[in-house]
Amino acid sequence: MTSIKESKELSNKICPSCGGDSFENVGGYCGTASPFNNIDSKLVECSSCSLVHMNPLPTDVEIDNFYENYWDEETSVQSTNSNSLIGYKAQNNSRIDFLLEQNISLDNKTVLDFGAGQGFFEEAIRKRDVKNCNYSAVEADLEMVETLKSRGIDVAPKIDTFDGKQFDVVVLFHVLEHLLDPNKVIEMLMKYVKPGGHLIIEVPNKDYVWKKNYQPHVVFFSEKSIASLFKKFSLGNLTILSCGRSLDILAKEKSFMKMQRHRVGKVLRSLGLKKNKAETGAVISEEFAHNKFEMDKYGNERQWLRVVAQKELN
Ligand SMILES: [Zn+2]
Helix, strand or coil: CCCHHHHHHHHCCCCCCCCCCCEEEEEECCCCCCCCCCCCCEEEEECCCCCEEEECCCCHHHHHHHHHCCCCCCCCCCCCCHHHHHHHHHHHHHHHHHHHHCCCCCCCCEEEEECCCCCHHHHHHHHCCCCCCEEEEECCCHHHHHHHHHCCCEEECCHHHHCCCCEEEEEEECCHHHCCCHHHHHHHHHCCEEEEEEEEEEEECCCCCCCCCCCCCCEECCHHHHHHHHCCCCEEEEEEEEEEEEHHHHHHHHHHHHHHHHHHHHHHHHCCCCCCHHHCCCCCCHHHHHHHCCCCCECCCEEEEEEEEEECCC
16 A cells, blocks of 8 residues: 555546546535545546546545545444335345346355445345355455354455355455545455456446435546456456446436435425435335346446456466
């Protein structure tokens, strides 16, 4: 990792993916908590690989401080309300379908889940008809590690616990967009993939287009920029598909919401028709979440990017 000073200086000049030094301004960076709430922070697009990133990037120390409290209810961007949890479960279930469609069965496989969070992927594996899958996890949050251990999961806070081991499948779901050096992360994870095995990654697709708050993401991938990132590694195969709701519709909803949020919200509240989130009792089903978020729809610029990178055979 670079020092604070180096990181600040480099972030203004060098693309975190390709090292290019020519950028176009895409707009302001929208965040609410430090270090993501500096009104001078911009989003820039690299002219070479088209990766969009926050500029200037936060430092390693600023990012570490932010994540110390990542799972606290007050500051967490990972929602803990029940409908969001059901959404995450449906999303993890759809990842197993995706792998099967890519001819990757988890039967008799070893899996390493880097950034396992609440362990929803393990839960999805367990609930499906997967036979003899040997699952391990890396999760930096120590409280979460204890929770996962109590469920009997082989989990460690640091990946070097698994040094010397290689897995059939290594997964990284919604982690890469949080990190300052995507090349280093891919290179490091590839060491834990068996020759001919797979690294599976999911990231949001251009989420600055459809989110109001971008934090704590520092890089924003597109099909083009993530392909450019992976092409630097010698791979057997590379598949990139976008999945979920259409970006066009999500972007329209964002601008519509911006226009309407205050006006309509105030009117409804004054009529006593708008309830706070906590008051809405209906709990959705996983099937409802799956359909609403179009988790089985692929292609033509959708909400998430799913990447299958096969490591070369020796
Ligand atoms: Zn670049």
